[in-house]
Amino acid sequence: MSELKQGLDLERIIFIGRTYEEYIAMFNLTEADILQNEILDCPAGACSFTAYANQMGGDVTAVDLAFAFEPEELKIKGLQDIKHGVEQVEKVKAGYLWTYFDNTEALKQHRIRALEDSTADRLQHPSRYLHAVLPELPFADDSFDMTLSAHLLFMYSERLDLAFHQAALLELMRVTRREIRIFPLVDQQSEQSVHLDPILALIEQEQWQTEVCTSSYEFQQNANQYLRIYRP
Numbered sequence: 746m747s748e749l750k751q752g753l754d755l756e757r758i759i760f761i762g763r764t765y766e767e768y769i770a771m772f773n774l775t776e777a778d779i780l781q782n783e784i785l786d787c788p789a790g791a792c793s794f795t796a797y798a799n800q801m802g803g804d805v806t807a808v809d810l811a812f813a814f815e816p817e818e819l820k821i822k823g824l825q826d827i828k829h830g831v832e833q834v835e836k837v838k839a840g841y842l843w844t845y846f847d848n849t850e851a852l853k854q855h856r857i858r859a860l861e862d863s864t865a866d867r868l869q870h871p872s873r874y875l876h877a878v879l880p881e882l883p884f885a886d887d888s889f890d891m892t893l894s895a896h897l898l899f900m901y902s903e904r905l906d907l908a909f910h911q912a913a914l915l916e917l918m919r920v921t922r923r924e925i926r927i928f929p930l931v932d933q934q935s936e937q938s939v940h941l942d943p944i945l946a947l948i949e950q951e952q953w954q955t956e957v958c959t960s961s962y963e964f965q966q967n968a969n970q971y972l973r974i975y976r977p
């Protein structure tokens with residue numbers, strides 16, 4: 746087993762990602778945001794934001810613990826995870842808003858497209874996809890203008906405790922020059938994360954500023970806000 750994979754079990758990784766278009770809507774990103782900033786997507790998962798933004802002329806780096814595994818083996822796992830994930834959504838359809846996706850088939854097609862596009866891009870541009878495990882990132886201080894972080898912090902508040910959230914956020918702040926956006930602010934039960942208030946206190950203590958922004962994307966009920974954290 747390679748050094749990267751030590752302690753990591755592919756079966757325990759859920760390899761799913763959103764499309765470029767979902768990220769644009771989720772984080773209200775403009776073309777200027779993409780073209781004028783060095784961006785970190787952490788964790789990127791099987792999201793196709795990096796692929797498309799870089800094709801447009803952007804400068805995006807994707808980081809995920811899953812990148813310890815080869816693209817093709819992750820794609821096989823990702824296809825299994827999409828099938829399982831869509832079956833779970835089917836059971837609790839009322840917990841989701843069916844405006845962005847018409848139905849579960851459309852959801853599945855978006856997830857497959859993101860997985861295929863991100864896998865192809867990683868094969869073509871491997872240096873854009875780095876393995877790292879929060880709360881530690883292999884970057885110098887202030888390496889990125891903007892960091893995007895979706896569907897890990899706050900979302901998994903039951904599994905990831907406050908100490909993890911604090912350490913992860915401090916690390917994201919260390920590597921970010923200007924601005925961090927975190928989506929969403931609710932947990933898997935669609936309740937506001939129990940870690941949100943202490944994290945806001947930590948940000949204030951670090952003398953960064955925050956703004957809760959309404960996203961133009963909502964699929965999981967109430968998952969329609971992101972936290973903008975920026976240097977004054």
Ligand SMILES: C[S@@+](CC[C@H](N)C(=O)[O-])C[C@H]1O[C@@H](n2cnc3c(N)ncnc32)[C@H](O)[C@@H]1O
Nearest residue numbers: 762763788789790792809810811878879895896
């Ligand atoms: C639900 S996916 C979200 C992917 C993408 N941000 C999106 O919104 O589509 C969560 C990702 O977090 C990654 N992950 C979990 N814990 C991590 C950690 N401590 N450090 C880095 N990545 C982690 C997983 O491997 C998975 O790919």
